Amino acid sequence: MRHKQRETLAAYGFLMPNFLGFMLFTSIPVVLSLIMAFTHWNIFKAPFWVGLENFTSLLWFHRESGRLVPNDPFFWQYVYNTVFLMSGIPVGMAGSLIVALMMNQKLKGIVIFRTIYFLPAVCSGVALLILWKYLYNADIGLINKMIRLAGEQVYRSKLTAIPFTAVCALFFGVTATGAVGAILSLLQWLAGKMRFTWREGLLRVLTIASGAAIFILIGAFGRGFYSGVSGFFVNPPDWLGTVQWAKPSLILMGLWGGLGGYNMILYLAALQGVPTSYYEAAEIDGAGPWSKFWAVTWPMISPTTFFILVMSIIGGFQGGFMVANVMTGGGPAGSTTTVEYYLYQTAFEKFNMGYASAIAWFIFAVILVLTLVTWKLGGRVVTYE
Amino acid sequence: MSRLRAGAKIALYLILSLGAVSMLVPFIWMLSTSVKQPNEVFTSGGGLSFLPAHLLWRDSVIGGEKIRAWWGNYPDAWNEISFLRLYLSSIFVAVVGTFGQVLTSSMAAYAFARLTFPGRDRLFFAYLATMMIPGSVTMIPVFVIMKHLGWINTYQALIIPGLFSAYGTFMLRQFFMGLPSELEDAAKIDGSGYIGIFGRIILPLSKPALATLTTFTFMGFWGSYMWPLVVTITEQQRTLPIGLRYFVGQHATNYTQLMAGSMIALIPVLLLFLFNQRYFVEGIKLSGIKG
Numbered sequence: 001m002r003h004k005q006r007e008t009l010a011a012y013g014f015l016m017p018n019f020l021g022f023m024l025f026t027s028i029p030v031v032l033s034l035i036m037a038f039t040h041w042n043i044f045k046a047p048f049w050v051g052l053e054n055f056t057s058l059l060w061f062h063r064e065s066g067r068l069v070p071n072d073p074f075f076w077q078y079v080y081n082t083v084f085l086m087s088g089i090p091v092g093m094a095g096s097l098i099v100a101l102m103m104n105q106k107l108k109g110i111v112i113f114r115t116i117y118f119l120p121a122v123c124s125g126v127a128l129l130i131l132w133k134y135l136y137n138a139d140i141g142l143i144n145k146m147i148r149l150a151g152e153q154v155y156r157s158k159l160t161a162i163p164f165t166a167v168c169a170l171f172f173g174v175t176a177t178g179a180v181g182a183i184l185s186l187l188q189w190l191a192g193k194m195r196f197t198w199r200e201g202l203l204r205v206l207t208i209a210s211g212a213a214i215f216i217l218i219g220a221f222g223r224g225f226y227s228g229v230s231g232f233f234v235n236p237p238d239w240l241g242t243v244q245w246a247k248p249s250l251i252l253m254g255l256w257g258g259l260g261g262y263n264m265i266l267y268l269a270a271l272q273g274v275p276t277s278y279y280e281a282a283e284i285d286g287a288g289p290w291s292k293f294w295a296v297t298w299p300m301i302s303p304t305t306f307f308i309l310v311m312s313i314i315g316g317f318q319g320g321f322m323v324a325n326v327m328t329g330g331g332p333a334g335s336t337t338t339v340e341y342y343l344y345q346t347a348f349e350k351f352n353m354g355y356a357s358a359i360a361w362f363i364f365a366v367i368l369v370l371t372l373v374t375w376k377l378g379g380r381v382v383t384y385e
Numbered sequence: 386m387s388r389l390r391a392g393a394k395i396a397l398y399l400i401l402s403l404g405a406v407s408m409l410v411p412f413i414w415m416l417s418t419s420v421k422q423p424n425e426v427f428t429s430g431g432g433l434s435f436l437p438a439h440l441l442w443r444d445s446v447i448g449g450e451k452i453r454a455w456w457g458n459y460p461d462a463w464n465e466i467s468f469l470r471l472y473l474s475s476i477f478v479a480v481v482g483t484f485g486q487v488l489t490s491s492m493a494a495y496a497f498a499r500l501t502f503p504g505r506d507r508l509f510f511a512y513l514a515t516m517m518i519p520g521s522v523t524m525i526p527v528f529v530i531m532k533h534l535g536w537i538n539t540y541q542a543l544i545i546p547g548l549f550s551a552y553g554t555f556m557l558r559q560f561f562m563g564l565p566s567e568l569e570d571a572a573k574i575d576g577s578g579y580i581g582i583f584g585r586i587i588l589p590l591s592k593p594a595l596a597t598l599t600t601f602t603f604m605g606f607w608g609s610y611m612w613p614l615v616v617t618i619t620e621q622q623r624t625l626p627i628g629l630r631y632f633v634g635q636h637a638t639n640y641t642q643l644m645a646g647s648m649i650a651l652i653p654v655l656l657l658f659l660f661n662q663r664y665f666v667e668g669i670k671l672s673g674i675k676g
Contacts, residue, residue, distance in 0.1 A: 010579040011502035018493035021549025026515050029526035036526065043529065102401055107394065115662060116405045119412065122658045125608050126629040127647035131415050134640055140426055142414045145433040260408065262669055269670040318519050322610045326630055340521060347525050348615055360522040367519055
């Protein structure tokens with residue numbers, strides 16, 4: 001008995017510093033935050049209770065001349081921005097996996113490549129954002145300088161201009177045809193599900209026709225196409241300064257920084273953990289590299305994919321603050337303001353603590369739902385050994 | 386993986402090199418801009434040169450034009466935002482914060498993993514539950530608490546809320562659970578108290594886990610941006626990222642100086658990484674496994 005009491009006392013002693021922090025900086029704040037979400041408070045005057053008002057003005061809609069209008073139109077725009085920026089996540093994951101697959105080969109000097117690819121991740125922070133703001137500068141940024149230089153090289157002489165346009169037309173034509181083909185094969189798959197018998201012939205005709213149509217269109221509007229392409233090279237866009245380019249530019253920057261970073265290392269570790277005997281068994285069964293990947297590698301690394309996906313979703317929905325604060329100020333026209341940046345502005349620029357707390361609980365709710373959905377879906381797909 | 390044919394090898398090297406170039410070019414551009422003359426940056430048009438027009442060791446006059454030494458932007462940037470002070474602030478906050486967090490986390494983890502006491506499992510579950518709560522929920526109330534304590538714009542505000550981490554406690558607890566109990570029993574028979582067991586057996590056996598937590602906590606403190614921005618007001622209290630951010634605000638177009646400042650901020654991190662790379666990679670792998 002005496003011994004038990006001593007152990008309990010010791011345990012409380014060891015826990016105490018951590019527990020104090022847990023109470024003061026997590027438990028009590030969570031409760032406070034929930035209360036604050038139901039108040040109006042600008043921290044200078046006393047808060048007052050407003051019930052659900054913060055949530056209704058944040059999330060609800062009202063009728064305006066017969067149309068439904070959100071009470072806080074900015075908020076929904078910022079939610080859209082956040083989701084748009086998160087669309088880089090699957091692309092980045094696929095890229096990281098491809099890099100990890102390459103790094104997993106037995107090649108001389110592969111460690112040097114790994115170091116180089118990891119550099120952006122280790123340097124991440126304000127300094128890199130400053131660098132990218134400079135790279136994206138419309139007049140003196142490296143990216144636009146390179147585009148203009150390429151344009152000059154190509155368009156200065158008629159000799160290269162026309163073949164170049166032809167190459168561009170071919171590239172865009174093939175890409176567009178490929179996209180149409182992909183959509184059509186999806187339709188074909190759906191038709192197969194519904195047991196149409198004439199699908200194959202018809203869809204093949206449609207694919208060829210649409211491919212031909214794209215090339216005919218490019219040919220017919222050749223002049224416009226030519227001036228469009230050359231206009232881009234002569235006068236490249238102001239990447240961070242225009243609404244339609246700002247978000248894609250930030251996604252591209254994120255891909256550059258994340259391709260060889262933490263996710264790649266996690267994938268590499270997962271790939272190295274796949275037993276070689278599995279590959280040997282697959283080889284005996286006559287599997288090529290492609291089917292080996294889908295039958296062995298992909299299921300074996302699925303827990304890692306799942307882990308990265310969940311962490312990226314959690315991080316992505318509350319992300320974008322530093323980028324907006326350092327590079328764009330949330331602009332142009334609010335096109336790079338994320339929910340997290342809106343929360344910061346509401347709390348620490350407008351000192352609207354109640355409303356900001358409501359935004360925080362919205363973020364929490366969305367993350368919770370997204371994680372649970374991923375968990376449910378993932379449970380079916382992920383293979384644990 | 387199986388061996389590759391020569392053709393595949395060459396193709397792989399080509400693709401990897403292409404990627405490596407695109408990873409490195411921005412850094413090279415940063416370095417080259419930081420040693421250029423301030424007006425050289427603004428020669429717009431097709432002028433795209435990675436090499437600066439002049440690379441001189443001393444300030445000189447060439448053809449009636451004043452040309453600065455290549456390193457000239459660095460002392461300017463260094464003095465402009467008092468980098469020394471920012472560095473010392475950042476190092477102080479990160480070192481004290483990391484040490485404190487690893488200490489409190491390992492102590493709590495020891496209690497959770499190795500001791501029995503009433504309410505242990507329920508409390509641990511509460512810890513786990515709070516790991517789901519995003520930082521944005523607690524940030525505003527913690528700010529209010531800091532304001533009430535009068536800690537706004539102090540080192541306490543930068544360090545103390547970061548001393549506690551449910552994640553660190555969880556990670557170390559998982560590691561401590563896996564340690565063999567024989568050594569602990571032997572120490573008990575020798576008459577060691579709980580502090581002795583914790584300090585002489587548990588901690589030395591957990592070096593890899595402690596190293597991982599230390600690395601990531603340090604990086605967390607070092608790169609922390611939103612919280613320091615919220616709780617610091619004056620220049621004296623700022624950490625490196627915040628100082629850099631205000632540097633951009635004041636010198637929006639002085640790119641040579643901005644790039645020199647960014648280089649100054651990056652070089653120590655780069656060196657640390659290059660010399661501890663293997664260790665770093667192992668840490669990431671360890672952190673992903675329990676996920």
